[in-house]
Amino acid sequence: MAQAVEEWYKQMPIITRSYLTAAIVTTIGCSLDIISPYNLYLNPKLVVKHYQFWRLITNFLYFRKMDLDFLFHMFFLARYCKLLEENSFRGRTADFFYMLLFGATVLTGIVLIGGMIPYVSESFARIIFLSNSLTFMMVYVWSKQNPFIHMSFLGLFTFTAAYLPWVLLGFSVLVGASAWVDLLGMIAGHAYYFLEDVYPRMTGRRPLKTPAFIKSLFAEEPVVMARPANVRFAPPPVDQVPPN
Secondary structure (H helix, E strand, O other): OHHHHHHHHHOOOHHHHHHHHHHHHHHHHHHOOOOOHHHOOOOHHHHHHOOOOOHHHHOOOOOOOOOHHHHHHHHHHHHHHHHHHHHHOOOOHHHHHHHHHHHHHHHHHHHHHHOOOOOOHHHHHOOOOOHHHHHHHHHHHHHHHOOOOEEEEOOOEEEEHHHHHHHHHHHHHHOOOOHHHHHHHHHHHHHHHHHHHHHHHHHOOOOOOOOHHHHOOOOOOOOOOOOOOOOOOOOOOHHHOOOO
16 A cells, blocks of 8 residues: 555656645645644735745645645645646646746735735735645646546535536535635636636737746656657568669
């Protein structure tokens, strides 16, 4: 069993494995009081006035308590982050990293701007960790890129992947979780999907082209079609052999 888990972990692509490891280590560290969540959460004043820039990253690593909700999000992180990196972004690790960077930036911007808007500022002020929202963004992008895959929710009903974000949003509302977290992930995911997939088809321009300095951080792996071994080709017909 342990060997199977080890093999599964080693076979994960680099971004998925790194993010999953950081999330699990951070959450376990907080649960054991090795790390304090108060040093991780998103606080604009501490970021700007006290230069605690790490909060812009660490708030995406902590998934609250080690409970069923944590396992639920770890499953979706491992599954849909892996599916995106291995399929849609196969051989494009830099582009996948840029997608996550874009999503994290959009989510942070929404929370900061929302905190300055009257009547809704209190709701945004409660959002101090965006890890769940970033995970939901990945689910949304995957569903948009694979809309016709048939899925089942807890064996109760079936639907296509295009409706997966809405099914999960409804489930969050039923169990009493905040819908804001999932909605933010959907907004960030739709922003990426529109700018990366829809807008280029409309205009021929790609506004989210990965910067060269990010591409230089990753060694791109070209997708190569392997030629089957031990394949022998039949000789051409006699009448097609050129004369000496």
